[in-house]
Amino acid sequence: MFDNLKKRFGGIPKSDREIKLTKQALEEKIIESLVESDASVETAEEVWRRMQPALEGRSRKLSPGDYAGILRNAISEIFEVQKAATDITAVDKRPYIILFLGINGTGKTTTIAKVAKLLKDKGKRVVIAASDTFRAGAIDQISIWGERLGITVIKHQHGSDPSAVAFDAINHAVARKLDYVLIDTAGRMQTNKNLIEEMKKIRRVSKPDHTVAVIDAMAGQDAINQAKTFMEQVSFDSIIVTKLDTDAKGGSMITMAAEIKKPILYVCMGQEPEDIMPFSSEWFLDRILPQ
Ligand SMILES: Nc1nc2c(ncn2[C@@H]2O[C@H](COP(=O)(O)OP(=O)(O)O)[C@@H](O)[C@H]2O)c(=O)[nH]1
Ligand SMILES: [Mg+2]
Structure with a gap:
C-alpha cells in the first residue's frame, strides 16, 4: 500500500x-x-x-x-x-440517517455493507434503503448483503422513485426505534443533470444527519474533481476512501484533505464486510514516509 x-x-x-x-x-x-x-x-x-x-x-x-x-x-x-471527523458509530440521535453518494462503481453499496456490519457488531439496529433503483441488479446486490449480514433492506421495484424508498426506510426505522438508516444511491456522473436533481430530492426528503462521499482511491486526480463537483451540487460531510488494497498511490488522499477539506472517516481495503477501518492521519503518514 x-x-x-x-x-x-x-x-x-x-x-x-x-x-x-x-x-x-x-x-x-x-x-x-x-x-x-x-x-x-x-x-x-x-x-x-x-x-x-x-x-x-x-x-x-x-x-x-x-x-x-x-x-x-x-x-x-x-x-x-x-x-472535524464525526464518529458515526457513536451518536445520540435515533434513527441516525446516513446518505451515501458517489460516482458509479466507487464502492458505495459494498461500503454500506461494511458500515452496516460495523454498526451491527456494536449492537446497533440498522436498516438499509435500496435507493439505487436505477442500475439493473443494484437492488439484488444490496439485498444479498442484507441477507448475509442479517440486516433488513427496504426496497421497491427497479426504476421506482429512490426518494420514496428512503422515506419508507426512515418510517420503518422510526416505527421500530432502530438506530440507523443507511441510504444507498445510484452512482451518478456530475454531468448528469437529472441524476443530480434526483440526488437533491433524496436529500430533501430524507434529511440525512450525515452525508458521506464514497471515493475510489484509484481514481486519482479525477476522483478529487468528481468530489469537488459533487460538493458544489450536493454538499457532504465526510469521505470514505475505497480500494486501498489495489495499487492506489496515496497522493490523492493528501489532495482530498487539502482541497476538499472534509475528514476521511474510514478507508476500505477489500471486498468483504470486514475490510474497513477508521482512518487516522498518523497511520497514513507512517505508511508514506521514510522512518
Ligand atoms: N478491491 C476492492 N474492491 C472494492 C472495494 N470496495 C468495493 N469494491 C468493488 O468495486 C466494485 C463496485 O462496488 P459497488 O459497491 O457495487 O460500487 P457502487 O456502484 O458505488 O455501489 C465491486 O466489484 C466491489 O466488490 C475495496 O475496498 N477494494
Ligand atoms: Mg451501488
Missing part, C-alpha cells in the same frame, strides 16, 4: 551526503514525488510551502531524519481537517 509514495520520499536523501541538495533540487523532488503519486500540483506546492518555516534559517545541511520530520509535519498540518 502506498509503496510508490514511500519509495519516492525515501529516495530523496539517499545518504547524508546527498542531503546537501540545493533548495531548488529538494523542492523539485518533493513536488515530483507527490504529483507522481497522484497528488495534485496545487497540493504538492502546498506541502512544499508548509515546509518552508522549518527549512528557513537552517544551515544548508539537513539530515535525512530532519527532512522526514519536516515533511511529516507539513502533511500533518494538511490533515488537521481530521479533527
Whole structure:
C-alpha cells in the first residue's frame, strides 16, 4: 500500500551526503514525488510551502531524519481537517440517517455493507434503503448483503422513485426505534443533470444527519474533481476512501484533505464486510514516509 509514495520520499536523501541538495533540487523532488503519486500540483506546492518555516534559517545541511520530520509535519498540518471527523458509530440521535453518494462503481453499496456490519457488531439496529433503483441488479446486490449480514433492506421495484424508498426506510426505522438508516444511491456522473436533481430530492426528503462521499482511491486526480463537483451540487460531510488494497498511490488522499477539506472517516481495503477501518492521519503518514 502506498509503496510508490514511500519509495519516492525515501529516495530523496539517499545518504547524508546527498542531503546537501540545493533548495531548488529538494523542492523539485518533493513536488515530483507527490504529483507522481497522484497528488495534485496545487497540493504538492502546498506541502512544499508548509515546509518552508522549518527549512528557513537552517544551515544548508539537513539530515535525512530532519527532512522526514519536516515533511511529516507539513502533511500533518494538511490533515488537521481530521479533527472535524464525526464518529458515526457513536451518536445520540435515533434513527441516525446516513446518505451515501458517489460516482458509479466507487464502492458505495459494498461500503454500506461494511458500515452496516460495523454498526451491527456494536449492537446497533440498522436498516438499509435500496435507493439505487436505477442500475439493473443494484437492488439484488444490496439485498444479498442484507441477507448475509442479517440486516433488513427496504426496497421497491427497479426504476421506482429512490426518494420514496428512503422515506419508507426512515418510517420503518422510526416505527421500530432502530438506530440507523443507511441510504444507498445510484452512482451518478456530475454531468448528469437529472441524476443530480434526483440526488437533491433524496436529500430533501430524507434529511440525512450525515452525508458521506464514497471515493475510489484509484481514481486519482479525477476522483478529487468528481468530489469537488459533487460538493458544489450536493454538499457532504465526510469521505470514505475505497480500494486501498489495489495499487492506489496515496497522493490523492493528501489532495482530498487539502482541497476538499472534509475528514476521511474510514478507508476500505477489500471486498468483504470486514475490510474497513477508521482512518487516522498518523497511520497514513507512517505508511508514506521514510522512518
Ligand atoms: N478491491 C476492492 N474492491 C472494492 C472495494 N470496495 C468495493 N469494491 C468493488 O468495486 C466494485 C463496485 O462496488 P459497488 O459497491 O457495487 O460500487 P457502487 O456502484 O458505488 O455501489 C465491486 O466489484 C466491489 O466488490 C475495496 O475496498 N477494494
Ligand atoms: Mg451501488
